Amino acid sequence: MKASAPELTKDHAKGGIPRRHWRIGDRIFSNLTLVFAMAVVGILIGMIIALNIDALPAIRKFGPAFIWSLSWDPVKESFGALPAVYGTLLSSAISLIIAIPISLGAAIFLVELAPAWIRAPGSFLIEMLAAIPSVIIGLWGLFVLVPFVRSPIEQWLGSRLGFLPFFQGPPFGVGFLAAGIILAIMVIPIITAMSRDVMRAVPASQREAMLALGATRWEMIRRAVLPYCRSGLVGAVILGLGRALGETMAVTMVIGNSYALTASLFSPGATIASKIASEFSEATGDVFIGSLVELALVLFAVTLAVNVVARLLVWRMTVVKTTRE
Amino acid sequence: MRKIKLLTPVILITLLLGVTIAGCTQSAPTSPAATPSPTVNLNGAGATFPNPLYAKWFDEYYKITGIKINYQPIGSGGGISQITQGTVDFGASDGIMTAEQLAKAEAAHGPILHIPMTSGAVAVIYNLAGISSGQLKLTGDVLADIYQKKITRWNNPRLTASNPGLNLPDEPIAVVHRSDGSGTTFIFTNYLSKVSPDWSTEVGNATSVNWPGDIGGQGNAGVAGQVKQIAGSIGYVELAYARQNSIAWAQLMNLGGKYIEPSLAATTKAAEGVTLPDDMKVMITNSSSPDAYPITGFTWILAYANQTDKAKGETLVKMLWWAIHEGQQYTQPLDYAPLSSTAVTKAENQVLSIIYQGQPLLSR
Numbered sequence: 001m002k003a004s005a006p007e008l009t010k011d012h013a014k015g016g017i018p019r020r021h022w023r024i025g026d027r028i029f030s031n032l033t034l035v036f037a038m039a040v041v042g043i044l045i046g047m048i049i050a051l052n053i054d055a056l057p058a059i060r061k062f063g064p065a066f067i068w069s070l071s072w073d074p075v076k077e078s079f080g081a082l083p084a085v086y087g088t089l090l091s092s093a094i095s096l097i098i099a100i101p102i103s104l105g106a107a108i109f110l111v112e113l114a115p116a117w118i119r120a121p122g123s124f125l126i127e128m129l130a131a132i133p134s135v136i137i138g139l140w141g142l143f144v145l146v147p148f149v150r151s152p153i154e155q156w157l158g159s160r161l162g163f164l165p166f167f168q169g170p171p172f173g174v175g176f177l178a179a180g181i182i183l184a185i186m187v188i189p190i191i192t193a194m195s196r197d198v199m200r201a202v203p204a205s206q207r208e209a210m211l212a213l214g215a216t217r218w219e220m221i222r223r224a225v226l227p228y229c230r231s232g233l234v235g236a237v238i239l240g241l242g243r244a245l246g247e248t249m250a251v252t253m254v255i256g257n258s259y260a261l262t263a264s265l266f267s268p269g270a271t272i273a274s275k276i277a278s279e280f281s282e283a284t285g286d287v288f289i290g291s292l293v294e295l296a297l298v299l300f301a302v303t304l305a306v307n308v309v310a311r312l313l314v315w316r317m318t319v320v321k322t323t324r325e
Numbered sequence: 326m327r328k329i330k331l332l333t334p335v336i337l338i339t340l341l342l343g344v345t346i347a348g349c350t351q352s353a354p355t356s357p358a359a360t361p362s363p364t365v366n367l368n369g370a371g372a373t374f375p376n377p378l379y380a381k382w383f384d385e386y387y388k389i390t391g392i393k394i395n396y397q398p399i400g401s402g403g404g405i406s407q408i409t410q411g412t413v414d415f416g417a418s419d420g421i422m423t424a425e426q427l428a429k430a431e432a433a434h435g436p437i438l439h440i441p442m443t444s445g446a447v448a449v450i451y452n453l454a455g456i457s458s459g460q461l462k463l464t465g466d467v468l469a470d471i472y473q474k475k476i477t478r479w480n481n482p483r484l485t486a487s488n489p490g491l492n493l494p495d496e497p498i499a500v501v502h503r504s505d506g507s508g509t510t511f512i513f514t515n516y517l518s519k520v521s522p523d524w525s526t527e528v529g530n531a532t533s534v535n536w537p538g539d540i541g542g543q544g545n546a547g548v549a550g551q552v553k554q555i556a557g558s559i560g561y562v563e564l565a566y567a568r569q570n571s572i573a574w575a576q577l578m579n580l581g582g583k584y585i586e587p588s589l590a591a592t593t594k595a596a597e598g599v600t601l602p603d604d605m606k607v608m609i610t611n612s613s614s615p616d617a618y619p620i621t622g623f624t625w626i627l628a629y630a631n632q633t634d635k636a637k638g639e640t641l642v643k644m645l646w647w648a649i650h651e652g653q654q655y656t657q658p659l660d661y662a663p664l665s666s667t668a669v670t671k672a673e674n675q676v677l678s679i680i681y682q683g684q685p686l687l688s689r
Contacts, residue, residue, distance in 0.1 A: 074506075075529030147554060170497055172555060174540055257504030257541025268540045278543065282402040282506025282532050284426065 051297050058290030066294060072259040072275075074283075079291035081298045083261045087176065087269040088302060091251065092244040094180025094265070099187045099240060104233070106188070107195035112221055123196065130189035138250035141182045146173040146254055149181065154266050165263040174256035177265040182250050187240035194239055198232030199225055231314045238310040245303050248273040272299040365636045367644065370397040371404020371417030374508050374563060375624045378443060379417070381655050382648055389647075392640055401508045402532060405430075408437065408627045414637055416627035417442075419508020420532055421606045436630040439606050440675045441623040441668050442648055443661040446564040446592040447513050448574040449620070452552050453479065453494070458573035462487045462584050465520030465577065465611070465619065471559060472500055472517060473524060474538040479557060487578075494557065501551045501560035504541030506533035512622035513561050516610040520619075561620075564592070565660035581615045591618035592662035601671050621662070632681045642687040645676045 022030070052059075058066065058079065069080020110122050150173030157167045202225050210224040211217075226233070256268020257278055270278075272295050283289045369379075376398035383394040399407075401418040408416030409430040421439060422430070430437050449468065451461055467483050470476045476483060479493040503510045511532045518525040528534050540555075542548035545566040552560040552572065564587045567574050576584040580598070585591050598614025601607055611619045626645065632638025649672045653663045664672065679686055 071535065073535035074533045075531045075535065142550060150555075170499065172499060172540055174551065252504070252543060253547075256539075257543070258536065258539060270541075278504040278541070279506050279533055281400040284402040284405060284423070284506075284532065 048297075048300070051293055051300070055290050055294035055297055057286040058294045061287055062291075066291070067298065070261060074279075074285075074288050077285065077287045079287070079294075081272070081295055083259045084270050084272045084275045084295060085298060085302060086261055087179075087255070088245055088271040088273070088299070090176050090265075090269070091179040091183055091255065091271055092241060094176065095183030095187050095244045096237065096241060098181065098184035099191055100237060102184075103188050103191035103236075103240070104195055106192045107199055108221055108225075110192075110196050111199040112217070112225065123193070126189045126192050128189075129185075130193065134186065134247060134250040137182060137186060138253035141178065141250055141254040145181060146178050149173050149175075149178045153177070158266070166265050169262070169264045169266045171266055172256060172268060174254055175264075175266050175268045176255065179251045179255040179269070179271070180265070182254050183244045183247055186247060186250065187244050190243055191236045191240040194236030195229075195233055198229040198236065201232070202228045231318050234310065234314050234317065238307065238314075241306060241310070242303065245306065246273055246299070248277045252277050272296070272302070364391055364393075365640045366393040366395065367414045367637065367640055368395045368397075369404075369415040369417060369626070370399050370407045370413050371627070372401045372419045372508050372624055373398040374401075374419050374445060375417065375443060375661070377565075378656060378659050378661050381659060382652050385652075385655065386644060386647060390643075392644070394644065400506065401511070402506055404627065408629075409433070414641060417625065418627055419445075419622060419624045420511040421608070421625075422627070434629050434631070438628045438630050438675050438679070439604060439625040440628060440645060440649075440672050441605050441664055442626055443653075443656050443664065444592055444596060444609070444621055444623045444668075445512075445661055446587045446589075446595075446618050447509055447516075447561050447620040447622075448564045448567040448572075448587040449559065449561050449577065450549065450552050450567055450572045450574050451559045452554075452556055452573070454556060456491055456493075456573070458571075459576055459586050460488075460491060461573075461575040463575045463577050465516065468577070469517040469521030469524040471498055472502070472536075472538065473521075473528065474500065475523075496557040499551075499555045499558035500536075500539040501548050501555075501558050502536050502539075502541055503533075503548055503561075504543050506531075507544075508532065508622070508624065509545070509561065509563055510534065512608070512610060513620060515608045515622070516620045519611045564589075568660050577619050579615075579617055579619045580611050580613045583615060585616065585618045587618050587620075589657055589660065589662040591616060592621045593665055595619070595621040596623075596665040596668050601667055603671060603674065605668070605671050605675065623668075628679060630679055632679060632686065635681050635686075638679065638681045638686045642676055642679050645679075646673075646687060649673065649676070 061077075062069065062079065066079065066081055067085075068082050069078070070082055071078045071080050072083070073079070106126065110119055114122060150171050154171035154173065154177065158171055161167045206224045206228055207220055210220040215223065251271055252274040255270060255274055257270055257274065258268035259270055259275075260267055276292050276295055280289075280292050283292055376396070379396050383396055387393055396417075401420050404413075404416035404418050405422055405426055407413045409426065411434055418439075422437065427437060449463060453461065464487055467476060467487065470483070476498065478495060478497055480495045485493055511530065514524075514528065514530045514534055517528070518530040528537065540551050542551045542560070545562040548560040548562050549566065549570060549572055552558045562572070567587070574587055576586050579585050594614045595609045595612040595617035598612035598617050599607060599609045605623070605625070607623075609621055609623065612621070626648075628641060628645070632641070649664060649669055653669075656663045677685060677687055677689070
């Protein structure tokens with residue numbers, strides 16, 4: 001879908017009327033849309049510049065050590081990003097581990113297996129889940145999910161798998177695990193809806209050919225459908241990951257807001273977004289505010305890095321696919 | 326067809342222009358210099374802790390005088406930065422401005438007054454099965470060591486020593502603190518810094534600190550929610566919040582060695598055990614008054630001592646005068662502690678010291 005878009009506009013431009021013959025209305029409209037497009041880019045650049053200016057006191061004071069420093073001490077004005085970066089990546093990773101199998105399963109069911117009368121309401125309900133505001137999901141998380149995570153989930157994990165460093169410590173309920181689960185719930189509808197759309201775009205001829213060769217339904221899905229839309233599926237996961245990395249309100253409510261770097265998933269922690277949301281309103285002093293703004297820059301960088309890696313992944317997959325063919 | 330195609334961009338542009346022009350005309354009258362209105366309205370911003378009281382005050386004040394006072398509860402830090410930038414007529418804070426903050430604000434606007442409005446207490450709340458409100462007794466240094474994770478279990482000898490009648494369980498203590506910066510945290514850590522030298526050097530006193538332990542909750546509701554959910558947890562919230570939600574709280578040993586339950590009376594008493602300076606920039610935690618609850622603090626309105634607008638200045642001083650006198654009757658019903666008589670006198674002098682071009686705006 002995405003890959004073919006630039007070609008389409010190029011063809012259109014080639015076959016269309018040359019620009020110098022455009023009517024005045026077309027020109028005005030073209031320039032107007034250009035202004036809008038530039039405005040979007042301008043906002044992004046403006047934001048990065050503004051963030052850099054506000055972050056300057058912290059950048060000057062800590063330099064690159066801000067990235068790997070562990071402390072967050074407003075009294076001594078010593079700040080570092082590592083626990084928040086770790087918390088962001090860890091909670092997002094947990095959410096994807098939970099969300100990917102569920103979302104793909106749901107999408108496969110909706111596209112390939114579900115009877116027709118389930119498809120429409122099923123899809124509709126999943127999209128409804130995506131529309132729930134994150135504060136409400138967070139409240140539900142705090143009052144329903146967190147007690148459930150504390151007992152039985154964490155107690156069970158602690159007693160059975162307590163020898164692993166991931167499942168040690170007291171079961172508070174709030175922590176990385178609860179944050180990961182909440183994020184999974186928010187990410188599932190996004191990945192499901194996107195995956196469903198890309199699977200639906202697989203030509204029926206692919207499936208028919210596979211079935212004609214005597215494949216079972218599962219073989220048809222695995223050999224014909226999934227490989228065909230692999231890059232689209234990765235794209236769906238990336239979109240979900242983007243939501244997970246930046247999600248603020250619901251995570252702040254269930255992650256426990258401690259600034260810790262521990263292997264245990266039971267431990268309360270913080271993400272970049274939750275840290276900013278918690279502390280910004282009462283932050284005083286240029287270095288404190290600057291550090292929070294620099295955290296925002298770090299989040300920018302983390303999101304960008306994840307997107308670049310994902311793009312490379314998609315690109316490599318399509319290259320491999322085309323060379324194979 | 327062609328006409329319609331041509332028309333669309335034209336309509337779009339006119340719409341766009343229309344919006345911008347409308348935007349300009351709308352914003353014009355809000356500039357204060359443009360239209361001098363007969364009744365002057367005031368804008369303030371700051372602490373969230375006194376917001377219910379301030380909302381009640383400004384509502385009552387509007388009924389009496391017809392003067393509208395807009396108060397935005399954006400937090401003490403926000404109140405301080407707004408008064409520094411000069412975007413409000415008054416700020417509000419639960420903490421004293423630091424020397425650095427004062428220097429910055431006073432360089433631009435002249436002296437900033439801290440005028441006390443009411444005082445509040447911070448209750449230490451807990452969740453222990455079978456131990457009801459007021460039964461648990463804590464000393465200051467034990468509380469500090471619990472929050473520093475030096476005492477980690479409920480049956481620690483130092484806890485059982487002050488609670489001989491209670492059967493404290495052999496369970497870990499889950500420590501809950503505020504995750505957002507807050508005046509409540511400022512008062513709480515100010516107390517811990519006074520009673521524990523270790524706390525003072527290792528953690529310190531601020532609206533947000535480097536917590537050694539456990540769980541952060543958003544706001545009073547977040548802390549109380551965690552304490553209610555987790556057995557064996559301890560936390561701290563505003564007294565008003567603990568009262569309204571009937572959460573079990575602890576008695577704390579005050580400086581005189583007496584265990585005191587948090588109450589409005591014990592909060593007002595706290596101001597009596599401290600010599601109040603004329604500028605009222607004083608923390609009244611760990612008061613020496615024999616019946617005082619130890620974790621209490623004033624909440625202040627921050628005002629410019631030199632007003633630059635006569636009408637606004639007059640409105641402000643009248644409102645402040647009303648707040649520290651008639652306004653005090655609204656404190657107790659809303660679970661705030663009224664100012665002590667000494668505090669009122671000091672506040673009066675501060676209000677009287679507000680001037681416009683060298684002339685006081687209010688005289689007795």
